[in-house]
Amino acid sequence: MADLVSHPDEVKVVSRRFGQGAADIDRYLQLDGYKAVQKALAMQPDAIVNLVKDSGLRGRGGAGFNTGMKWSFVPKQSAKPKYILCNGDESEPGTCKDRLIFEHDPHAVIEGVVIAGIATGAHAGYIYVRGEYRYLLEIMQKAIRDAYAKGFLGKNIFGSGYDFEVYWHGGAGAYEVGEESALMESLEGKRGIPRIRPPFPAVVGLWGGPTVINNAETLASVPHILLGGAEWYAKLGPPKNGGTRLFCLSGHLNRPGVYELPMGYNLKKMIYDVGGGIPNGRTLKAVVPGGSSCPILTASEIDVSMDFDSMMKAGSMLGSGGLVVVDDSTCMVKFALRIMKFYQHESCGWCIPCREGTDWLKKTLVRFHSGGGVKKDIDNIQYLSENMLGRTFCPLGDAAAMPTISIVKKFRKEFEDHLEGRPCPFEKAGAAELIMA
Amino acid sequence: MNFSDQFETRFAEMLTHYPTKRSALVPTLLYAQDEVGCLTDEVISELASRMDLTELEVRNVISYYSMLTTKPRGKYNVQVCTNIACLLRGGEELLDHCKGRLGIGNKGTTSDGIFSLEEVECIGACSWAPAVQVNYAFHENLTTEKMDRVLDEYRKKATQ
Numbered sequence A: 001m002a003d004l005v006s007h008p009d010e011v012k013v014v015s016r017r018f019g020q021g022a023a024d025i026d027r028y029l030q031l032d033g034y035k036a037v038q039k040a041l042a043m044q045p046d047a048i049v050n051l052v053k054d055s056g057l058r059g060r061g062g063a064g065f066n067t068g069m070k071w072s073f074v075p076k077q078s079a080k081p082k083y084i085l086c087n088g089d090e091s092e093p094g095t096c097k098d099r100l101i102f103e104h105d106p107h108a109v110i111e112g113v114v115i116a117g118i119a120t121g122a123h124a125g126y127i128y129v130r131g132e133y134r135y136l137l138e139i140m141q142k143a144i145r146d147a148y149a150k151g152f153l154g155k156n157i158f159g160s161g162y163d164f165e166v167y168w169h170g171g172a173g174a175y176e177v178g179e180e181s182a183l184m185e186s187l188e189g190k191r192g193i194p195r196i197r198p199p200f201p202a203v204v205g206l207w208g209g210p211t212v213i214n215n216a217e218t219l220a221s222v223p224h225i226l227l228g229g230a231e232w233y234a235k236l237g238p239p240k241n242g243g244t245r246l247f248c249l250s251g252h253l254n255r256p257g258v259y260e261l262p263m264g265y266n267l268k269k270m271i272y273d274v275g276g277g278i279p280n281g282r283t284l285k286a287v288v289p290g291g292s293s294c295p296i297l298t299a300s301e302i303d304v305s306m307d308f309d310s311m312m313k314a315g316s317m318l319g320s321g322g323l324v325v326v327d328d329s330t331c332m333v334k335f336a337l338r339i340m341k342f343y344q345h346e347s348c349g350w351c352i353p354c355r356e357g358t359d360w361l362k363k364t365l366v367r368f369h370s371g372g373g374v375k376k377d378i379d380n381i382q383y384l385s386e387n388m389l390g391r392t393f394c395p396l397g398d399a400a401a402m403p404t405i406s407i408v409k410k411f412r413k414e415f416e417d418h419l420e421g422r423p424c425p426f427e428k429a430g431a432a433e434l435i436m437a
Numbered sequence B: 001m002n003f004s005d006q007f008e009t010r011f012a013e014m015l016t017h018y019p020t021k022r023s024a025l026v027p028t029l030l031y032a033q034d035e036v037g038c039l040t041d042e043v044i045s046e047l048a049s050r051m052d053l054t055e056l057e058v059r060n061v062i063s064y065y066s067m068l069t070t071k072p073r074g075k076y077n078v079q080v081c082t083n084i085a086c087l088l089r090g091g092e093e094l095l096d097h098c099k100g101r102l103g104i105g106n107k108g109t110t111s112d113g114i115f116s117l118e119e120v121e122c123i124g125a126c127s128w129a130p131a132v133q134v135n136y137a138f139h140e141n142l143t144t145e146k147m148d149r150v151l152d153e154y155r156k157k158a159t160q
Helices: A025-030 A035-041 A047-056 A067-072 A098-104 A104-118 A133-149 A180-187 A214-226 A230-235 A269-275 A310-312 A332-346 A352-372 A375-388 A398-411 A412-416 A430-437 B003-016 B021-036 B041-050 B056-062 B091-102 B142-157
Strands: A081-089 A124-127 A166-168 A213-214 A243-252 A257-262 A285-286 A324-325 B076-081 B115-120 B132-134 B138-139
Touching: A025 A104, A025 A133, A035 A214, A035 B132, A047 A067, A047 A214, A047 A230, A067 A104, A067 A213, A067 A412, A081 A104, A081 A180, A081 A214, A098 A104, A098 A133, A098 A214, A104 A124, A104 A166, A104 A214, A124 A180, A133 A166, A166 B021, A180 A213, A180 B021, A213 A214, A214 A230, A243 A269, A257 A269, A257 B041, A269 A285, A269 A324, A285 A412, A332 A352, A332 A412, A332 B115, A352 A375, A352 A398, A375 A398, A375 A412, A398 A412, B003 B021, B021 B041, B021 B056, B041 B056, B056 B115, B076 B091, B076 B142, B091 B115, B091 B142, B115 B142, B132 B142, B138 B142
Parallel strands: A081 A124, A081 A213, A124 A166, A243 A324, B076 B115
Antiparallel strands: A243 A257, A285 A324, B076 B132, B132 B138
């Protein structure tokens, strides 16, 4: 399956057990497995929440919300059962890290789910794995079975008197379901349409009960934080951005792959040192820093720290940690079109700005790229995108708008080069002629 | 209608996972589709009655999820990703190559029923692009030559 890579600058926390056969429960136990959950069982729930808060762990799915803070929103008393929901519906273009976690260290996810449960007083957790990842769902099913067989899950876990059930759940192909409220709808057997908030899932979630929803990488980080301590984890990254992150390097790179680097690692170094730079004597044109929904950065904007706050300052987002590197042979109009085609396909259609906006934008970009654009279209693309921003039920509308706005703004000339029936200057034949000339 | 024992065991297990029957619907539909080939009227009616839902409610869910289908596909469904990470490393060329090689278009099925072809969105193989999924199996770091070998292997398997 997916190859593992390594680089001397890596700090292996979540990926510590990758390639070591830790999907096998006995091997996992040899590698400090299920120690963190036993530690958690001996702690006060509030102490666990505070430890995770102090570690600076922030949601690895994209939003970057402080995980301990999220847990603290769950009410102590609840008439309805509380739930932990692990979001393994990884589908943000550019992102392929949860795949490695599920494949190489599924028990770390289970352990994270149980710890989150102990911290919030929940007694059941669900691990949602995207439908395309069938082989990973099978790995997870086996891991759960093995953990039950050892008495690590179910009634009276580790003889502590605490009951905790973990269940697997499989999706069937839908990007939108990665959004937390749509994820709950999908788990309840419905179309993945987002819910209006408030109430937030921490108060009213799965089947109306308080629910904590965390990304698989976030939950897999939790056992390491319990064992290593909040201070150790926090110090791996810059202030308020604790720990490490699995960065998925893809696109025009000599050494693409998933690398675990400290938060705040320099983007330029990530591209040139870790990823090995741009192949075929080409130069860097742009980079998508954290999955396709993030505003794009140009080659002159890459001297930045890869942490949530620095990326926000740089006018983009750290997102899901998926870096897509784009070289100078790439047509940015085509690139914008491919991104929009994706969001148009994945829009659930529930709210109008997203449903209509992504469709119009895709149509305009298709026409534009094929040479049928007029000057007014460039502003129209910008205008339509800006009108989606913040006006949709869930962030999918924003996810479609943000990269588009940035591409039009930063690569306007490329749009102008497509005007008035001119063929795309980057199409294969044209590019070859340019090189020969 | 009859499903395999494996399906029935898994279905019974899934019903114990959730406080409502309906919650098992999405994974159940995919497992049923894997056995039958597609979600036929018969499958829909059977699962609707098992889960106390109307057929319309089940169809409503099916139409939302891109992996679920009511139309038969080839024995091997070749899903070529052309999203950004794959696009930059030749995903579109790979799709075109498959179209030519199989003699079918997007969402087409070969006349012998062995292959169907589908352009898909990101399958989570970005760092190993370009990538293709044939049913559930990933094939990564592909070139057109490697793709030919992959297709040949599946054809051999189908005719054995």
